[in-house]
Amino acid sequence: MSLRHAVLGLLARSPSTGYELTRRFDLSLRTAWHAQHSQIYPALAKLEEAGMVEVVARGARNSKTYDITDAGREELERWLVLEEPDRSQRNESALRLFLGQLLAPDERRTVFDRDLAYVEQQDRELRALRDALEPDEPFAAQVDLGLRTNRVLIDWLREQAERT
Amino acid sequence: MSLRHAVLGLLARSPSTGYELTRRFDLSLRTAWHAQHSQIYPALAKLEEAGMVEVVARGARNSKTYDITDAGREELERWLVLEEPDRSQRNESALRLFLGQLLAPDERRTVFDRDLAYVEQQDRELRALRDALEPDEPFAAQVDLGLRTNRVLIDWLREQAERT
DNA sequence: GTTGACATGTAACAAGTTACATGATTGA
DNA sequence: TCAATCATGTAACTTGTTACATGTCAAC
Numbered sequence: 001m002s003l004r005h006a007v008l009g010l011l012a013r014s015p016s017t018g019y020e021l022t023r024r025f026d027l028s029l030r031t032a033w034h035a036q037h038s039q040i041y042p043a044l045a046k047l048e049e050a051g052m053v054e055v056v057a058r059g060a061r062n063s064k065t066y067d068i069t070d071a072g073r074e075e076l077e078r079w080l081v082l083e084e085p086d087r088s089q090r091n092e093s094a095l096r097l098f099l100g101q102l103l104a105p106d107e108r109r110t111v112f113d114r115d116l117a118y119v120e121q122q123d124r125e126l127r128a129l130r131d132a133l134e135p136d137e138p139f140a141a142q143v144d145l146g147l148r149t150n151r152v153l154i155d156w157l158r159e160q161a162e163r164t
Numbered sequence: 165m166s167l168r169h170a171v172l173g174l175l176a177r178s179p180s181t182g183y184e185l186t187r188r189f190d191l192s193l194r195t196a197w198h199a200q201h202s203q204i205y206p207a208l209a210k211l212e213e214a215g216m217v218e219v220v221a222r223g224a225r226n227s228k229t230y231d232i233t234d235a236g237r238e239e240l241e242r243w244l245v246l247e248e249p250d251r252s253q254r255n256e257s258a259l260r261l262f263l264g265q266l267l268a269p270d271e272r273r274t275v276f277d278r279d280l281a282y283v284e285q286q287d288r289e290l291r292a293l294r295d296a297l298e299p300d301e302p303f304a305a306q307v308d309l310g311l312r313t314n315r316v317l318i319d320w321l322r323e324q325a326e327r328t
Numbered sequence: 329g330t331t332g333a334c335a336t337g338t339a340a341c342a343a344g345t346t347a348c349a350t351g352a353t354t355g356a
Numbered sequence: 357t358c359a360a361t362c363a364t365g366t367a368a369c370t371t372g373t374t375a376c377a378t379g380t381c382a383a384c
Contacts, residue, residue: 098306
């Protein structure tokens with residue numbers, strides 16, 4: 001289960017409430033993993049039961065801030081280094097790109113243009129994020145990878161549009 | 165449910181048995197969607213019930229070859245053009261790249277090197293596939309996108325290794 | 329006082345994985 | 357005849373989604 005390890009990883013970067021984790025999945029982890037709050041709260045409960053995270057603070061609105069424990073860090077490291085990665089992917093946008101080739105040119109154009117607009121918007125947001133970051137922060141490398149991947153996608157989508 | 169549309173799309177390219185679809189998910193759809201045979205057979209049954217696919221041949225070993233129907237083509241087109249894409253992604257490899265930044269340099273090196281080896285292998289296979297393809301086939305564009313994305317990933321992983 | 333963001337949870341259902349189960353055909 | 361591959365299916369379980377449910381706090 002990658003969700004549990006994703007949660008451990010986010011907490012290793014900084015302690016958070018379940019609510020904050022939900023937003024962090026949508027921000028920093030957007031292109032890697034996705035989870036709703038209805039999955040995150042039970043996951044936190046299980047990780048706490050297993051001694052891999054702990055509540056380190058209780059704040060306003062009954063919020064609970066979790067942090068990773070040493071056992072959690074150990075498990076995260078074990079998973080990253082020793083466990084064979086699951087290489088399977090699920091990416092509906094990529095599926096649509098693939099299936100879009102079946103459409104008539106005008107329909108394909110509609111579908112690809114919508115995609116292009118989305119990726120360009122994501123790209124602008126990622127650029128803004130990069131500009132707000134210290135270049136030596138480890139996270140900057142991730143943002144950089146995202147920007148390069150976007151570049152490839154944008155170019156490809158534009159070429160496809162031209163060929164229509 | 166994207167699986168049903170992925171199946172429709174593959175059948176629209178060419179009729180297949182459930183067994184062949186399972187392999188085609190692992191080959192042409194590897195970077196977009198993943199499905200096991202235990203999911204594909206029930207999906208085909210449901211699509212047949214809904215009149216979107218039909219059995220067009222029965223061969224050796226009790227095999228059933230399915231093809232997409234007009235209703236299926238219509239549904240696929242409707243889904244591609246009218247339905248709002250689900251942009252959420254699940255990509256364990258990307259998650260590991262992200263979490264890998266938490267590791268000590270030597271461990272990170274191990275993890276990233278394993279990834280680099282995998283992506284390079286994929287890249288060789290994709291190159292071979294491209295070389296066996298007519299350049300004007302629609303599928304060639306998809307392969308080209310895959311090759312460009314691989315290039316970005318390989319470069320990034322090598323840079324990360326150098327900086328260690 | 330009421331709207332909106334913060335905050336946490338559960339229940340019912342759908343999708344996906346792993347393991348089980350069976351049998352046909354081909355080639356060595 | 358034995359192993360490998362082709363071929364289809366189901367059952368038990370886990371993961372993920374959608375909808376429901378509740379309450380806090382700050383700003384207007």
